[in-house]
Amino acid sequence: MPRSDPKSLLSAGSTLAGRRVLVTGAAGFIGSHLTEALLRLGADVTAFIRYNSRGDIGALRQIAPRELGRLTIVTGDLKDPAAVAQAVERIEVVFHLGALIGIPYSYVHPMDYVQTNVVGTANLLEACRRAEIARIVQFSTSEVYGTARYAPIDEDHPLQAQSPYAASKVAADQLALSYFRSFGLPVAIARPFNTYGPRQPARAIIPTIISQALKGSTVRLGSLTPSRDMNYVADTVEGVLRIAETEAALGDVINLGSSREISIGDIAQIIFNTIGGEFHIETDQARIRPEKSEVHRLLADCSKAERLLGWKSSHSVEEGIRKTIEWARQNLDLLQTDRYHV
Secondary structure: OOOOOHHHHHHOOOOOOOOEEEEEOOOOHHHHHHHHHHHHHOOEEEEEEEOOOOOOOHHHHHOOHHHHOOOEEEEEOOOOHHHHHHHOOOOOEEEEOOOOOOHHHHHHOHHHHHHHHHHHHHHHHHHHHHHOOOEEEEEOOHHHHOOOOOOOEOOOOOOOOOOHHHHHHHHHHHHHHHHHHHHOOOEEEEEEOEEEOOOOOOOOHHHHHHHHHHHOOEEEEOOOOOEEOEEEHHHHHHHHHHHHOOHHHOOOEEEEOOOOOEEHHHHHHHHHHHHOOOOEEEEOHHHOOOOOOOOOEOOEOOHHHHHHHOOOOOOOHHHHHHHHHHHHHHOHHHOOOOOOOO
């Protein structure tokens, strides 16, 4: 089958059904949900996941067998240019989620973040340029904004990396935009705020509260005062898919958030109220970020997404938390709470 003309891909109506799509980082939380959504749309999906000797496919194992059976899985490492180049062969659309994402771990091994998130993204962009890929959606993060200088945060907000992780994502985003401006590579940047939902590992704030509350009355947390814009995973995925299908998104950055601000302490209270019972919060110093590295406030301005994509988050945090708790009750063995994972 000959490669589609990029212009014909972008001008089509529903562009993803039947297309050859690559998802990097597909074994992760958001990546697995995006992969599942693409399979249901009828896309020909290839998942690029990091090789491990256990044959572990991560969160992809939670996709229904009927859908999973239609997925092509290739293993490799973003740091290996040859593996990346091979993965994009015959691909038309790329969703680039592959990255190291844990902020605390970036304090421990910052160079690993540079190699994976910056060099790995450079490898992917160059491979896509040589393969004449029709569309690339680069996954960013609201962490690139740092603590809000003004709120809500629009896409023109200054970038201020407050962790090695955030710095690596700023660099990756700027590389992607440079390839659009220098080479005409059809890249769009999706910038999700704090996505949560089923399949998220317990290192993230909502599943760590839920998993501890389901197992006992004491919940160990770090600071309760930072506020976040929590967006349910199905809404994030819908926004990302619309970015991939919207020509006006090319060369641009688009926030995806709920446009609602909520503190960590208030999130905990919603979870406690939903589960029911009496709970005690105990401060765990290991979970507190260095003061200058802590992002104290995030609140998304999603007016661009609404204007360009016709997209708006539809789940309230209460509804999203209820769905996440329902999933956690059935999968508590996947949420380890015996120790803090950075």
